[in-house]
Amino acid sequence: MGNLVLYRKYRPQSWEEIIGQEHIVRTLTNALKLGRVNHAYLFSGPRGTGKTTIARLLAKSVGCSNLDLLEIDAASNRGIDEIRQLRDGIKFAPTAGKYKVFIIDEAHQLTKEAFNALLKTLEEPPAHAIFILATTEAHKVPATIVSRVQQFTFKKLAITDIVKKLQKIVEAEKIKINDDALRLVASYADGSYRDAESMLEQLRIWNENMITKEDIEELLGAIDFEKVRVLSDHLQDSNAKGAIDYIGKLIEAGVDLEVFAKAFINHLRKIMLIKVDSSLVDLMSQELTVDQVEIVKKQAESFSLNNVAQAIKIFTNARNDIKRSPIPSLPIELAVVEIINNKI
Numbered sequence: 001m002g003n004l005v006l007y008r009k010y011r012p013q014s015w016e017e018i019i020g021q022e023h024i025v026r027t028l029t030n031a032l033k034l035g036r037v038n039h040a041y042l043f044s045g046p047r048g049t050g051k052t053t054i055a056r057l058l059a060k061s062v063g064c065s066n067l068d069l070l071e072i073d074a075a076s077n078r079g080i081d082e083i084r085q086l087r088d089g090i091k092f093a094p095t096a097g098k099y100k101v102f103i104i105d106e107a108h109q110l111t112k113e114a115f116n117a118l119l120k121t122l123e124e125p126p127a128h129a130i131f132i133l134a135t136t137e138a139h140k141v142p143a144t145i146v147s148r149v150q151q152f153t154f155k156k157l158a159i160t161d162i163v164k165k166l167q168k169i170v171e172a173e174k175i176k177i178n179d180d181a182l183r184l185v186a187s188y189a190d191g192s193y194r195d196a197e198s199m200l201e202q203l204r205i206w207n208e209n210m211i212t213k214e215d216i217e218e219l220l221g222a223i224d225f226e227k228v229r230v231l232s233d234h235l236q237d238s239n240a241k242g243a244i245d246y247i248g249k250l251i252e253a254g255v256d257l258e259v260f261a262k263a264f265i266n267h268l269r270k271i272m273l274i275k276v277d278s279s280l281v282d283l284m285s286q287e288l289t290v291d292q293v294e295i296v297k298k299q300a301e302s303f304s305l306n307n308v309a310q311a312i313k314i315f316t317n318a319r320n321d322i323k324r325s326p327i328p329s330l331p332i333e334l335a336v337v338e339i340i341n342n343k344i
C-alpha cells in the first residue's frame with residue numbers, strides 16, 4: 001500500500017469516517033435503518049467535500065455489488081447515448097442484491113437531451129434503481145430534475161475537522177509536520193478535504209524532514225496579488241469599514257492572517273520602494289506582472305513616504321501580535337484603523 005496516493009488509501013469505507021456533513025450522514029443512515037432510501041438524490045456542493053465518497057458509501061450500504069454500480073462521469077460523457085444506455089440497462093434486475101445504483105458525477109454537464117432522457121427515467125424509476133447525481137453547480141441542473149430528487153447541500157469542511165483527519169494520516173504515515181503547519185494546510189484548502197490531502201502529499205515529497213509553515217508558504221506562493229491589492233485599495237481610500245469587512249471575508253475564506261499579513265507587508269514594501277525612487281520598480285519585475293506594477297505605482301501616489309513607512313511598522317507589529325491576541329483578527333483590524341487615522 002505504500003505507494004498509493006493518500007486519497008486512495010484513506011478514502012472513507014464507513015459512515016463513521018466521514019467528517020462534517022452531519023445532517024446528510026444522519027438523514028441517510030436513518031433512511032437506511034428504516035429501509036426508506038430514496039430513488040433519486042442530488043448531492044450538490046463545493047469540490048472535495050465528500051459527494052462522490054458518500055454516494056459510494058450509500059451504494060455499499062444498500063448492498064449494491066460492484067457489478068450493479070455504474071458511475072458515469074458527465075464531464076466526459078455528456079451525450080444522450082450514455083443516458084440511453086443507462087435507461088436500457090436499468091430495466092434489468094440487479095445481478096446480486098436488491099439495488100442497482102447509478103452515480104452521475106458532474107451532473108450539471110449533461111446535455112439538454114441527456115437531461116430529458118434522464119427525466120423520463122426519474123419519472124418512473126424501477127424499484128431496484130437508485131440515482132445519485134453529484135454536482136458542484138446545482139444551479140445548472142434543470143428544475144424539472146431537481147423537483148424529482150432529494151437534494152443534499154454539502155458544506156465546506158471546517159478547518160478543525162480537516163485537521164483531525166489529517167492528523168490521523170500524519171500519524172499513520174509518520175509524516176513530520178507540526179500542528180501549526182497542519183492547520184495552515186487545512187486553512188489553505190478552503191473547505192475541501194481533497195485539496196488539504198493533496199497539499200499534504202506534495203509537502204511530504206517537498207520536504208522529508210520537518211514540514212514548516214515556511215515550506216507551505218513557499219510551496220503555495222502564499223497569498224495572491226489580488227487579495228493584498230483589495231486591502232491596499234481600502235487603505236488608499238481611507239475606507240476603514242471596507243477594510244475591516246474585507247478582513248472578515250478573508251477569515252471566512254480560510255486565509256491564515258499571519259501569512260496574509262506577511263504578504264501585505266511585502267506589498268507595502270513595494271509601495272515604499274517606489275516612493276523612495278521610481279527606478280527601484282525594477283526590483284519587482286520578477287514578482288509582478290507589468291499590470292500589477294502599474295497598480296502598485298498608482299497606489300503609491302496616495303501615500304506619503306512617511307505613511308507607508310509607518311504602515312509597515314504597524315503591520316509588522318500586528319503580525320506578531322496575532323498569535324497572542326484573544327481575537328486573531330483584532331491586531332490586523334487595529335492596524336488598519338491606525339494606518340487610516342495616521343493618514344489624515
Ligand SMILES: Nc1ncnc2c1ncn2[C@@H]1O[C@H](COP(=O)(O)OP(=O)(O)OP(=O)(O)O)[C@@H](O)[C@H]1O
Nearest residue numbers: 007011012018019047048049050051052053193194
Ligand atoms: N466529508 C468527508 N469526510 C471524509 N473524507 C472526505 C470528505 N470529503 C472528502 N473526503 C476525502 O476527499 C477525497 C475527495 O472526496 P470526494 O471525491 O468525495 O469529493 P467530491 O465532493 O465528490 O468532490 P468533486 O466535486 O471534486 O467531485 C475522498 O477520497 C475522501 O477520502
Ligand SMILES: [Mg+2]
Nearest residue numbers: 051052105134
Ligand atoms: Mg466527486
